[in-house]
Amino acid sequence: MDRIPILKLGEFLLVSVQVDMHDQLAMALQEDLTERIVAAHARGVLIDISALDIVDSFIGRMLGNIASMSRVLDAETVVVGMAPAVAITLVELGLSLPGVRTALNVEKGMELLRRAMDFETGVEGV
Amino acid sequence: MWKVSDRKETLQIRSAEDIVVVRQRVRASAVGVGLKLTDQTKIVTAASELARNTLIYGGGGTVTIEHASAPRPGIRLTFEDHGPGIADIELAMKDGYTTGAGLGLGLSGAKRLSSEFEIESTVGEGTRVMITRWR
Numbered sequence: 001m002d003r004i005p006i007l008k009l010g011e012f013l014l015v016s017v018q019v020d021m022h023d024q025l026a027m028a029l030q031e032d033l034t035e036r037i038v039a040a041h042a043r044g045v046l047i048d049i050s051a052l053d054i055v056d057s058f059i060g061r062m063l064g065n066i067a068s069m070s071r072v073l074d075a076e077t078v079v080v081g082m083a084p085a086v087a088i089t090l091v092e093l094g095l096s097l098p099g100v101r102t103a104l105n106v107e108k109g110m111e112l113l114r115r116a117m118d119f120e121t122g123v124e125g126v
Numbered sequence: 127m128w129k130v131s132d133r134k135e136t137l138q139i140r141s142a143e144d145i146v147v148v149r150q151r152v153r154a155s156a157v158g159v160g161l162k163l164t165d166q167t168k169i170v171t172a173a174s175e176l177a178r179n180t181l182i183y184g185g186g187g188t189v190t191i192e193h194a195s196a197p198r199p200g201i202r203l204t205f206e207d208h209g210p211g212i213a214d215i216e217l218a219m220k221d222g223y224t225t226g227a228g229l230g231l232g233l234s235g236a237k238r239l240s241s242e243f244e245i246e247s248t249v250g251e252g253t254r255v256m257i258t259r260w261r
Contacts (some may be wrong), residue, residue, distance in 0.1 A: 020149060023142040023178070054149065054167055056174040057231045064170040093235035094170060094221055 004029045006036050010115055013040060013075075014106070016048040026062045033066055036071045044113035045070050048106055050081025060095040067100045076116050077101065080109035128248055136190045139180045139205075148177040148189055152203065155191050159199050160261055167203060169259040172236040176205045176255055179232045183225070184209030184253055200241070200260040208252040 013036055015029065047063065049055065050090060055063070060109055061111045067077040082101045084089075090097070103109035137148055151172040156166040173189070180187040184207025196202040204220065212218045224230035233255075237243040240257035247253040 020146050022146045042217055053153070054174060056178075056236060057229045058173050058174075058178060074242045083167075085164045087165055089167045089171045089239065090240050092168065093175070094231045094238070095229070095235075 006032060008040050008044040011042060012046060013042045014046045016085055018051045022056055023058055026059055029064050030065055034069050036076045042075050044075055045077040046109045047079045047102045049079060055086050055090050063100050076113055078100060078103050078109040078112050080106050134192045136188050139177050140186045145174060146176045149174050153259055155217055156201050159193050159201050165259055168239040172239040172257055173203055175232040175236045180205045180207045198260055201227055202258045205255045211249040211251055211253055212247040213249050214245055
């Protein structure tokens with residue numbers, strides 16, 4: 001079965017979804033990511049969806065699940081690169097991705113994750 | 127000009143991969159009829175939701191993709207299955223209602239994303255959903 005590749009970048013994991021995912025592929029990504037977060041001791045996950053031309057309720061639910069599961073495993077998830085037409089459609093569909101942090105692109109997403117880490121370290125240091 | 131064979135096609139919906147094919151064919155058709163990007167995205171997303179319903183709740187079925195011309199150009203999709211049917215359509219149309227494991231946004235969301243929406247269902251015979259997006 002096909003898999004979406006997960007790259008390790010320091011303490012973060014990067015997933016760039018480049019194909020139109022069928023439902024089982026989305027489910028497999030969800031499982032693979034949770035395993036990799038634990039195995040790699042990852043503190044953050046970046047999911048780049050800039051190549052996706054739709055996000056339907058199934059993929060939306062998967063993104064929400066990944067965010068919740070990674071939080072339970074002490075990692076933050078940021079979804080980056082959503083196209084404007086996808087965002088408009090998603091909201092009209094009735095999904096607002098509660099609990100999912102977003103950023104415009106990979107660079108901004110990485111900044112967001114780093115700030116979240118710094119903040120945590122800072123608080124612990126006080 | 128569109129050839130007759132381009133104007134109407136019927137696809138089988140039997141697997142999760144077929145849902146991807148439906149999305150791709152609906153996208154091609156929406157581009158062909160001249161829908162703008164946001165409207166393409168809306169009709170493709172609605173098609174994805176309805177194709178999944180056809181697969182999961184209808185036990186598989188078909189979608190027919192057609193170009194409509196009156197009162198203006200558009201694209202019309204008809205999803206049909208011979209599954210168990212829907213006993214209470216009003217309830218099935220409610221946001222968040224589901225008999226499965228999903229979010230319950232499929233039917234209500236597809237309706238919001240379409241210009242026109244029609245549903246017919248007979249318990250024991252099946253379900254037919256027709257949506258149209260005008261240019």
